[in-house]
Amino acid sequence: MKRKLELAKMFVGTADSCADIQYLCGFRTPDPVVLLVHGRKKVLVVCSMEVVRAAREAARGTEVTTPEALGISKARIRRVSEWAGAVAAQMGVRTIEVSGLCPVGIVRAVEKKGIRVKVAATPLVPQRQVKTEAEIAKIRQSQHAAVAAMRAARELIGKSRPDSRGILRIGRSILTSERVRSLILRVLLDHHCTGKGTIVGCGRNTADPHWEGSGPLRAGEPIVMDIFPQNMQHGYWGDLTRTVVRGAVPQELMGQYRAVCAAQRAALKAVRAGVTAATVHNAAVRELEHRGYTTSHGKKGPSGFIHSTGHGVGLEIHEAPLVAATPARLRKGNVITIEPGLYYPDTGGIRMEDTVAVTDTGWRHLARCETALEL
Amino acid sequence: MKRKLELAKMFVGTADSCADIQYLCGFRTPDPVVLLVHGRKKVLVVCSMEVVRAAREAARGTEVTTPEALGISKARIRRVSEWAGAVAAQMGVRTIEVSGLCPVGIVRAVEKKGIRVKVAATPLVPQRQVKTEAEIAKIRQSQHAAVAAMRAARELIGKSRPDSRGILRIGRSILTSERVRSLILRVLLDHHCTGKGTIVGCGRNTADPHWEGSGPLRAGEPIVMDIFPQNMQHGYWGDLTRTVVRGAVPQELMGQYRAVCAAQRAALKAVRAGVTAATVHNAAVRELEHRGYTTSHGKKGPSGFIHSTGHGVGLEIHEAPLVAATPARLRKGNVITIEPGLYYPDTGGIRMEDTVAVTDTGWRHLARCETALEL
Structure with missing residues (x-):
């Protein structure tokens, strides 16, 4: 199929909304730009204010132009x-090809010019x-930042x-989600990373994998920490989750923890170039089911292993390939998370997540981090 | 015109990509959701994993549903x-109405159902x-964070x-853009704010208003600091820019600084409910022109006052109303930046930016910050 050689592709957005643009031409900007790629030709349209920097920073071979140079009237000059x-x-x-994420306003304007x-x-x-x-080296930098932040958080919780x-206390003061998150963000900053969205949740609400967490941390309850730093210089992400319990671990949680660790090992054992995402995902699913942990949807919401096993990580925190029940095959050089979890409304969540690079024979860790549940 | 009452509106995205969703139903999430608003009815579609939290956090009157409940087959359940x-x-x-920023993949899928x-x-x-x-109180929180960070940065530069x-030094070590930015981000974190994209630029490259800055800071050159924090809890932004010079200020820069301050005063003097954005913008333009600062496009790029006077600030850092040569009228309760600047490739940039709330008779500062150029 030669379509990729024939069709022009258009990308529209900012560095945050359209990572393809940075990938293809190296230019990162907070304001929207348009990139048209046709064969070997790349044309980048930026507002005139940005033209000097775009010419300096964009990859060789990228032609930089402005709406003025395209003959757009002053009244319409701001309309991307x-x-x-x-x-x-x-x-x-x-005919041009766009991603499904391309803004519809852009598509309608292009169609008005008679272009399909x-x-x-x-x-x-x-x-x-x-x-x-x-x-991979850049993703590893962000992953190292995540590990450093996780260690600091584990140490703080361990001292409580x-x-x-x-209720956990450091000296007299209550140890809260907010305080641990603040420490994590501080360590990430030391590594030139942002950590917006960092999860530090404790208790039953962790049965929702996206709950960011707030309030006092408690002994004997799961504390889920999901750290996904983005390096502010180059934009690549890392992704790491650990679950810990301060003090004695309830038997039920320990069982869930062991199952999740076993599921992560099983999934990782299946990872190598050439296998399908489903092979990896199903390895995790089978291990959990084998241990009696079922997935269902009850009155209190869904419970069990309620998300996919992982996702690609790069210039986006969630990108292809998805590691779920899909037929897509892993390839050497994929960077993916392996993050099985178990979530029950009555006990909370347990999730263990590492980010690995796929190789011909298996995978390699980008950065290692302690896994022990009990602190 | 009754169209607003008649047409259903659809919003699709994450908290970051579609602020309307949080505004309309109070739910913030890192994963994309769909919100359909028809008259008083609001239906929010979230993945089953998020349904419990969405039901808890979404504003009263929002009906929360899942793709499963909508009867979507398992194979397609992940497709928003x-x-x-x-x-x-x-x-x-x-018929539904969407924003021009709505992803085209969504629009095509809706059209396939026979909906215009x-x-x-x-x-x-x-x-x-x-x-x-x-x-306004939330925006003020973020603006206070920006002021605190700016003060810390001014103090550090002043000590160099x-x-x-x-080259500026603190003790023996070189004072860099990176070091000042790191301090700013740390102070913002103390105020529960992120500061991704913070500008600390020095020298001629500041003629590009979006250059983030890197490397050593120097005496006698403009140091432009643009701080736009987002509160991590509620998502509202602030926006503040100051330009400083360490040591003796070259006469040319002092002239530009005085002109920019005068332009900011002139623009602010024009601000009140009922006036057009153009009235405010033109007040700044006229003041700069009156002082002999022209805007043009030369070989080294554009120079002069090369951007608009300001923009709205809220759940997005750049939102309506734009304060430029447009006929839109300001309204009481608009929160806007007033940020004239002058940019010349041979000397660099000067920008002064404050964020204000529009009132019936004028405006009020959200937070005051020192304006002196010389440190």
Whole structure:
């Protein structure tokens, strides 16, 4: 199929909303830009204010232009949809391909110029899924930051003592989700990373994997910490989750923890170039089921292993390949998380997550981190 | 015009990509959701994993549902475009209105269900532009964080000494953009804010208003600091810029600084409910031109006052109303930046930015910050 060579592709967005743009031409900006790729030709449209920096920072071979140079009238100069229509028309393409995430306003403006717009069903830049060694090194930097932050958090929680009500305290002050998160963010900052969205949840509410957590931490309850730092310089992410319990671990939680660890080992054992995502996901599912942990949807919400086993990590925190019950095959150079979890409304959640690079024969850790549950 | 009462509106995205969703139903999530608003009815579609938290956190009157409940098959359950099509079909709407930023994949899926999709040319939730006192209080929190960080940065730069080459040093170590930025981010963290994208630029490259800055700071050159924190708890932003010079200020820069301050005063003098954005913008433009500072586009890029006077601030860092040469009228409760600047490739940039709330008779500061150029 030669479609990839024939169709022009259009990308519109900011560094945060469209990682393909940075990947393809190296330019990162907080304001939206338009990138049109046709064969070997790459044209980047930026506002005139950014043209000097774009010319300096964009990869060689990228032609940088402005809405003014495209002949857009002053009244419409701020409309990125106009830039898109004008650059497509100027390059004389008849059909362009865009991602399903492309803003509809852009697509309508391009169509008005008589250009057909095809919405791709699969990632427009599939090569992003296969990381170079240089990219893996960047993801490793963020993963190291996550590990350093996790260690600091484990140490702080380990130093706490439960009061008579089971609330964890450091000296006299209550140890809260907020305080642990603040420490984590501080360590991430030392590693030039942001940590927006960091999860430090405790108790039953951790049965929701996305609950960020708030309030006092308690002894004998699961504390789920999910740290996903983005390096502020190069934009690559890392992703790491650990669950800990301060003090004696209830038997039920210990059973869930052991099952999740076993599921993670089983999934990792299945990882190598050439296997399907489903093979990896099902290895985790089977291990949990084998130990009697079922997944269902009850009155209090879903329970069991209620998400996929993992996802790709790179310039986006969640990118392809998804590690779920899908037929997509892993490839050497994929960087993926393996993060099985068990979530029960009555006990809370347990999740263990590492980020690994897929190799021909298996995988390698990007950074190792302690796994013990009990602190 | 009754269109707003008649047409159903659809919103698709995450808390970061579609602020309207949080505004309309109070739910913030890292994963994409679909919100359909039809008259007083609001239906929020979230993945089953999030349904418990969504039901807990979403505003009263929001009906929370899942792709499973909408009857989507297991094979398609992860496709948010399927959610959108299914919920629109279930509600029996014939036409929906979306923002131009809505992903085209969503629109195509809805159209496949025989539903017409109208792309709005103006903001779908214009009431977001008029902030309540509670919202202004949240923006003020972020603005206070920006002021605290700016003060810390000014203090650090003020303590530095130039070496024989004019490079600023604290003790023996070189004072860099990175070090000042790191301090700023740390102070923002103390205020529960992120500061991704913080600008600390020095020298000629500050002629590009978006250059984040790197490397040693120097005496006698403009240091532009643009701090725009987002509160991690409620998501509202602040925005503040100051330009400083360590040591003696070159005459040319002092002239530019005085002109920019005068332009800011002139623009602020024009601000009040009922005036057009153009009135405010032109007040700044005229003041700069009156002082002989022209705007043009030369070989080294654009120079002069090369951006608009300001923008709205709220759940997005850049939102309506834009303060530029447009006929839109300011309203009481708008929160806007006033941030004229002058940028010349040979000397660098000067920008002064404050965030203010528009009142019937003028405006009020959200937080005051020192303006002196010389440190």
